[in-house]
Amino acid sequence: MGRKLRGRSLDELRVRGAQALAAWRERAGLDRDLDADGRLARWLAPGVSAAPEALLARFRERPAPFWAAFDDPAATVAALRARCPDDEAQVLARAERVLARRFDLMGHRGLAFGDPIDWQHDPVAGTRAPLAHWSRVPYLDPARVGDHKVVWELSRQQYLATLGQAYWYTGDARYAQGFASLVTDWLDANPPKVGMNWTSSLEVAFRATSWLYALRFFAHAPELTPALYARLVGALHVHAVHLATYLSTYFSPNTHLTGEALGLVLIGSLVPELAGAARWRAQGERILLDQIARQQRADGVYFEQASQYHRYTAEFYLQLLVLTERQGRVPGEALRAAVPRLLEFLAELTRPDGTMPLFGDDDGGRLTQLDGRLPDDLRSLLLSGAVVCSRPEWRWLGDGDEAGTLWWLGPQAASALDALPARPPAGHGRAFVPSGFFVLRDGWHATASHAVVDCGPHGVFNAGHAHADALAVVLTLRGRHLFVDAGTYTYPGPERNAFRGAAAHNTALVDGLAPSVPADGAFQWRHVGEAHATRWVDAPALGLFAGVQSGGAWPPDVAHAREIVRVADRGWLVRDRLRAAGPHALSLGWLLAPGLRATVAAGGPDALPIVDVHTLAGDPVARVVVVGPGRWETEEAWVSPQYGTRTPATRLRWVAETLQGDDPVVTCILPPAADGLPTVRLASCEGEGRALLISPSADADTREDEVLLLRQGTGTLRVREVGHAVAHDVATDAACAWIWGAGAAVATLGGEFLALAGESIVRGGDLMPGVPHADRWTTAVRESGGWRVHGGTSTLAASRGA
Structure with a gap:
């Protein structure tokens, strides 16, 4: 115990102690304010009726600062059908799998959890977590619970949005019935604070976010009955109280903490009939703004060095920025600056096919799932960033993948994209x-x-x-x-x-x-x-x-x-x-x-x-x-x-x-090349090092050779050899020199000089006086009037973004 306490601040001891006491009170049955039955009236703001019919009517009539796609469902669907003709069939296919209770979770496809669904079951490992108080569930012990990620992902209920999309496309009541059934099943099988699905506050936040999306998708569906809506309002209260009590301030102050804070912001913003709404929103916003300086390095990169968790962070802050503006408030400078920095890193990571490499851990998840793309596909996120931040280069990177953006930012996003000229980034x-x-x-x-x-x-x-x-x-x-x-x-x-x-x-x-x-x-x-x-x-x-x-x-x-x-x-x-x-x-x-x-x-x-x-x-x-x-x-x-x-x-x-x-x-x-792989052979050279003759064609006789010199040691490395179609006479003291285009283009790293057939092309001492040989680089292109030479110093101080 002494080792665990050593080095902890007084504030950490206070926070952890308060959380431990709260968990003890729940286990002891002393916290009676958990069940919405008969208690909902106590949780509502003054003047708000607890009658389920009145609550639902208030929800349906009240304008909400939610995403623009929900302002006019018919217009959103029309824009999707016009611009993303393949999306409807894809959405319906995914929705049918959900109705069949076959779930695609992370990299797993078609998982079945029984009928009725066993929300504590990991079908991959064949284990079932105990239905104990959340603080007594060994969620990191695979022998007891299997893979906690599988169990948690099912209970995030992000597939409810897929059912909502299918409902908007078709009006088919089956999708609304599926939503009502899945939510009711979860509430029945997961009483407050009991079981695996309460062990992580981040999972509580993500589930609440999914319910908020689903409520907007099914706002006017008959299947959203007054009783179900009142039950969800009570459950969202319990979720918000849990989040506010068990924030990952010292447990996992990373995307856990910011994701939980965003959950508080969303509940506080979108369920204003709850008495704690304004307090939760303010608490969540304060945490998110405070964490910008802690969780983003000076270059805007997320501090855990994991590209997928960087994506999570970018989604959190982009949603916060949009929600703040939708509420008619002016975002602070820190938030305005943070979002473009986060997205700029993702833009640079983007490969030609729109995906990013996975550095560090990848938990396979998304904040929301409004398209069928894998998490490493950045196009929809960058396209949304292009709309929000008016960045043409991000539109260029995300072009052709508008569905996820329209499902979030609505038909106005289509107009914004049309007014934004797509152009590739520079550099x-x-x-x-x-x-x-x-x-x-x-x-x-x-x-x-x-x-x-x-x-x-x-x-x-x-x-x-x-x-x-x-x-x-x-x-x-x-x-x-x-x-x-x-x-x-x-x-x-x-x-x-x-x-x-x-x-x-x-x-x-x-x-x-x-x-x-x-x-x-x-x-x-x-x-x-x-x-x-x-x-x-x-x-x-x-x-x-x-x-x-x-x-x-x-x-x-x-x-x-x-x-x-x-x-x-x-x-x-x-x-x-x-x-x-x-x-x-x-x-x-x-x-x-x-x-x-x-x-x-x-x-x-x-x-x-x-x-x-x-x-x-x-x-x-x-x-x-x-x-x-x-x-x-x-x-x-x-x-x-x-x-x-x-x-x-x-x-x-x-x-x-x-x-x-x-x-x-x-x-x-x-x-x-167009006709196959290049041919490569060693060239005879003088000095310490090796030289390659490269013909960028499978048919070497039809192409000029390129020369690659790799010097080792000191002194000059020289090649004097006749290639397939050109005679080579190259001398350099560069660590590396590449000559191509029949001797018309040159690139060197390090060194003082490079000469072709006795003609001095690169003189590093003249071009960069005082710069050490090892730090020099040069490129040269033969033109009608001679050679155009460009050079610089290979130091980090000269780098863009240093």
Whole structure:
């Protein structure tokens, strides 16, 4: 007990003590203000009649500051049918599954919980949680309750909105009857404070939000009887009191706390007939505004380093902003600034297909579910942000996915979108320095390449939602996912550490270990390493990230340095190096997206180690070439695209068993051309390093060679060789130089000079006097009047967003 109390503030002891006392009073039966039967009149505001008929009439007549889609249901449906013709059939298909009591929850499809529904049952694990007071339910013990996420997700009742959408489309009473039945069943089987579905205050908030949506969808349905409405008003009172009492102020002051606060705001705003409504709204708003500075880093990124929880946070604050304006109030400057910052990070994470990579934990959930998209699909959220914040670039990113936005913001959103010119965002990368996320891309079109690397803090508090993904990179090549994150899959069970450990990520193991090592607890860590970025370049033809990880389980003299280089639309380089006194085993993992297969090229001892990646249908995706000591291995792996589901995949692994500290391993990732994968061969060179001749075509004789020089050590690296269609005479002291376009374009990293056939193209000392060689970068293009040379310094101080 002494250890638990040590280090806690007086306020924390006060809050935890008050919550423990409240739970004791409930268990002892001393809190009699729990059941709405006969007590509803005590909970209502002065002058509000407790007669169910009067309550329902008041609700139906009262204008509410809810979302614009509910102002005119007929207009909303008309706009959806005109602009989203596929949505109706999709909604009805989902609604029919709900009526059949087959539930799609997170990554699970068609789960059945019995008839009548057993709300404490996990059908995946085959367990049933006890119907005890919520404080006595061991909800984190999978042997007793199964996966608490499965049980909780059913009781979030977000599928009620799907029934409401189907009712609006068709007017079919079956959907209203389904709503009334599911809500009544839940209320009957889950008395206040009893069972699994009261153990998390966040779940209480999400369920209340679902009921508020459903009440608006079925506001005028005969199936919403006065008795049912009065019962729901009483239940919402109990939910609000529970939230206000058991806020996660010190238990989980993350999205739990902000989600609970939003629940208070919504109940307080939308059920004003309750006496506590104004107090709850003010309390929730105060928490949400206070948490902006705590839960968002200076670059706007959510502090747990988990992209899916960042999405949750963006949804919370976007709803708060819209609700505040719908109430006729002026949002404060902190809220106005927070929402665009949150969405800007999501916009940069967006891959060409509208999805985001999953860094850190992904619990598979959504605040609300108004479309059939998976949680990693950002298009609807960004489109809503475009309407609310008048951002044309977000409209461009979300274009073609309007259903979720119209179901929330109504037909006015369609007019706003039509008045907003869609244009792609600017830039080829973004450095989110405080959070350590770095994005590189060669464009914003459908066939662009896009990479994200994590090089920031290992979460906050106990880093419960962090993964061991320092320096891990997720890469989309020419619009197709190539290297992906493994995802989360589950919180309980042995698979937990298999998915969050470093071996599941596209990063390095040294002697079989990563700096950050999970502990046995699902949200605990045994060792935590450190990572920080060292260099950054964001230019049209060249992008660079460099960072280092160390500490944790590694010896103090061991560190892993990684550079990721984007060269125009030619390809990508990943340069890995150990900083260590002696030799160590280095293992680099590359998890392929599901649906891709890898072929390791056979060859003699002098052949380049090549892996060719194709789709299962045989379409070429990438050629991966490694320059450095080691060998390719392949292994079977899993990818979890959403919590609760996983699919087979292949992991490539480069293994160097005795790597010296100064031996770099350079992984070259080359995209396909129209006629297949490029040809690559070693070129003869003078000096320390290696040189590749690349012909970006399967038919090498018809294309000019590109030259890639990778210098090692000191001095000049020179290539003098005749390629398939051009003679090459290149000399440089750059760490990396890529020449393409028959010698008409150049990109270099580091160094003082580059010369082609004796002609000096790049003179770093003249272009950037006083800048250290290692920090220079240059690009050059041959024009009619000579060479146009551009250069800069690869320091974080020069990065956009630093």
